[in-house]
Amino acid sequence: MAYKGRVHKFGSDVNTDEIIPARYLHTTDKAELARHCMEDADKDFHKKAKHGDIIVAGKNFGCGSSREHAPIAIKAAGVSCVIAESFARIFFRNSINIGLPIIESKAAAEGIRKNDSVSVDIKAGLVKDITTKKTYKIEKYPPFMEKIIKAGGLMESLKKKR
Amino acid sequence: MGYTITEKILLRHTKDKEIHPGKFIDARVDLCLGNDITAPFAIEEFEKTGAKKVFDKKKVVLVPDHFAPAKDMKSANQCKVLAKFAEKYGIKNYFEVGRMGVEHALLPEIGLALPGDLIVGADSHTCTYGALGAFSSGVGSTDLAAAMATGECWLKVPESMKFIYYGKLSKWVGGKDLILHTIGDIGVDGARYRAMEFCGETIENLPMDDRLSMCNMAIEAGGKNGIIAPDKITSRYVRSIKNKAKPGNGRFYSSDKDAVYYEVKEYDVRKIEPLVACPNLPSNVRAAKKLNNISIDQVVIGSCTNGRISDLRIAAKILRGKKAKSNVRLIVIPATQKIYLEAMAEGLAKIFIDAGGVFSTPTCGPCLGGHMGILAEGERAVATTNRNFTGRMGHPASEVYLSNPAVAAASAVKGRIAIPEEVL
Numbered sequence: 001m002a003y004k005g006r007v008h009k010f011g012s013d014v015n016t017d018e019i020i021p022a023r024y025l026h027t028t029d030k031a032e033l034a035r036h037c038m039e040d041a042d043k044d045f046h047k048k049a050k051h052g053d054i055i056v057a058g059k060n061f062g063c064g065s066s067r068e069h070a071p072i073a074i075k076a077a078g079v080s081c082v083i084a085e086s087f088a089r090i091f092f093r094n095s096i097n098i099g100l101p102i103i104e105s106k107a108a109a110e111g112i113r114k115n116d117s118v119s120v121d122i123k124a125g126l127v128k129d130i131t132t133k134k135t136y137k138i139e140k141y142p143p144f145m146e147k148i149i150k151a152g153g154l155m156e157s158l159k160k161k162r
Numbered sequence: 163m164g165y166t167i168t169e170k171i172l173l174r175h176t177k178d179k180e181i182h183p184g185k186f187i188d189a190r191v192d193l194c195l196g197n198d199i200t201a202p203f204a205i206e207e208f209e210k211t212g213a214k215k216v217f218d219k220k221k222v223v224l225v226p227d228h229f230a231p232a233k234d235m236k237s238a239n240q241c242k243v244l245a246k247f248a249e250k251y252g253i254k255n256y257f258e259v260g261r262m263g264v265e266h267a268l269l270p271e272i273g274l275a276l277p278g279d280l281i282v283g284a285d286s287h288t289c290t291y292g293a294l295g296a297f298s299s300g301v302g303s304t305d306l307a308a309a310m311a312t313g314e315c316w317l318k319v320p321e322s323m324k325f326i327y328y329g330k331l332s333k334w335v336g337g338k339d340l341i342l343h344t345i346g347d348i349g350v351d352g353a354r355y356r357a358m359e360f361c362g363e364t365i366e367n368l369p370m371d372d373r374l375s376m377c378n379m380a381i382e383a384g385g386k387n388g389i390i391a392p393d394k395i396t397s398r399y400v401r402s403i404k405n406k407a408k409p410g411n412g413r414f415y416s417s418d419k420d421a422v423y424y425e426v427k428e429y430d431v432r433k434i435e436p437l438v439a440c441p442n443l444p445s446n447v448r449a450a451k452k453l454n455n456i457s458i459d460q461v462v463i464g465s466c467t468n469g470r471i472s473d474l475r476i477a478a479k480i481l482r483g484k485k486a487k488s489n490v491r492l493i494v495i496p497a498t499q500k501i502y503l504e505a506m507a508e509g510l511a512k513i514f515i516d517a518g519g520v521f522s523t524p525t526c527g528p529c530l531g532g533h534m535g536i537l538a539e540g541e542r543a544v545a546t547t548n549r550n551f552t553g554r555m556g557h558p559a560s561e562v563y564l565s566n567p568a569v570a571a572a573s574a575v576k577g578r579i580a581i582p583e584e585v586l
Binding site for chain 1: 186199200202203206207210211228229233234236237239240283284285286288300301302303304305307308311312316350351354355381384386443530531532549551552553554558
């Protein structure tokens with residue numbers, strides 16, 4: 001599991017209303033959700049985001065609603081992974097369940113700047129800021145979660161269990 | 163070492179012999195819940211598994227309440243997905259418009275959420291049922307799909323935080339103010355991943371509706387669940403439910419004396435005044451009386467936080483014989499049909515309409531910027547709801563101030579944030 005992309009930086013307490021406003025929750029069309037991803041935090045995000053890009057944010061990313069539309073919109077917008085100082089719990093479990101890679105790292109969240117080019121190697125436990133040449137160690141997921149992630153999400157992992 | 167009430171309920175719902183904070187468990191669920199926003203994704207995932215049936219027809223609950231009665235064609239389609247799924251799989255607890263209410267007001271009211279239950283819901287405010295002494299927590303759509311198929315949900319056992327409240331509440335101060343005060347103190351991630359256990363003499367005397375408001379907003383501090391040990395008030399509440407949707411009165415758990423807590427906080431509630439959470443975070447809490455220069459365009463009284471009968475009674479006490487300021491839209495939304503009927507019978511509906519307000523059918527509508535009271539650019543609302551994030555009730559440049567029903571009603575009369583004493 002390795003990713004590389006340009007960074008879009010956000011502050012703390014980015015909530016699910018900003019990630020995908022409720023006015024777009026009348027659909028399950030992932031492409032449509034992607035078009036409005038992060039709209040109330042940065043209305044041009046969808047235009048700027050390129051495939052593989054990385055979101056870096058402060059603490060409590062994804063707080064608020066349980067809407068899975070939030071990680072779905074981020075994933076569908078082409079974002080390869082989200083790095084934050086910390087994540088709100090429902091957003092965290094939703095991301096694990098749908099296979100959106102998320103990384104909790106205070107040092108990386110603080111050190112990485114907007115537009116930096118960053119590579120992530122989850123297996124090696126490393127985040128590299130290619131622009132600043134800084135490296136950040138990241139903790140591994142607990143084995144219970146790793147099983148879900150490796151299977152490609154919760155539903156896939158349940159199929160294997162059966 | 164002893165267990166907290168949260169740990170006891172979780173232990174009871176696993177095959178594990180012991181549990182501790184940080185441990186991952188597959189928990190058996192007594193109930194799983196979805197609404198018209200979250201269930202369509204869950205249903206898509208469920209159907210992909212090829213499952214022929216849900217794990218238990220009586221333990222799946224579907225409530226179209228967010229954009230219902232359907233606000234547009236797309237919402238109508240989402241509601242239809244729920245109705246069809248309920249029909250196909252014989253879901254007993256599907257609540258069509260006319261029988262539905264705001265989910266977290268409806269489930270306790272009809273006895274679907276009982277003490278000791280383990281409930282997961284694809285809605286963040288599922289934590290509400292902790293007021294009855296249940297473990298209940300918000301999850302996502304995929305979790306709901308998995309729960310519908312297997313009857314289980316993966317959970318990480320949370321650390322518990324204990325919040326002790328003592329002293330007598332001042333006039334016009336309720337459960338909403340206690341929880342706003344707490345969130346203001348610890349912040350919107352102050353209880354992240356943790357259980358929030360509310361106790362102390364103030365809680366022991368706190369009516370069920372106020373307890374429901376408190377546990378409802380545990381998520382606004384990042385909490386996994388809010389919980390209050392069941393007692394005489396719980397027992398009375400549960401026993402008074404007519405035609406319960408499931409048998410029994412639940413199972414009462416309480417924390418052991420030697421249970422371990424991550425942190426213990428104490429609050430002298432005599433110092434707590436009616437509060438308001440200012441934009442754009444529920445932790446941005448100030449005394450309502452200090453905000454009397456904030457003019458408003460709309461007041462919303464309702465939601466899973468404060469749309470219960472006692473909330474409407476409080477608002478009516480203030481609005482009786484008065485008018486909402488001419489430029490203020492007053493929107494009152496009883497959270498369920500039962501509450502609606504009670505409000506009619508008690509003359510509350512007439513008080514709101516005479517005050518120049520609207521009295522709506524149950525819906526989550528405006529709380530999440532769905533429908534039935536969306537804010538225009540630059541507009542401000544005082545709402546008894548639970549979130550005031552950027553654009554929550556409409557335009558990204560609109561603002562929401564969260565309060566209890568008394569402050570909301572007084573503010574409607576004054577056309578600015580006001581305390582009840584200013585209008586009585």
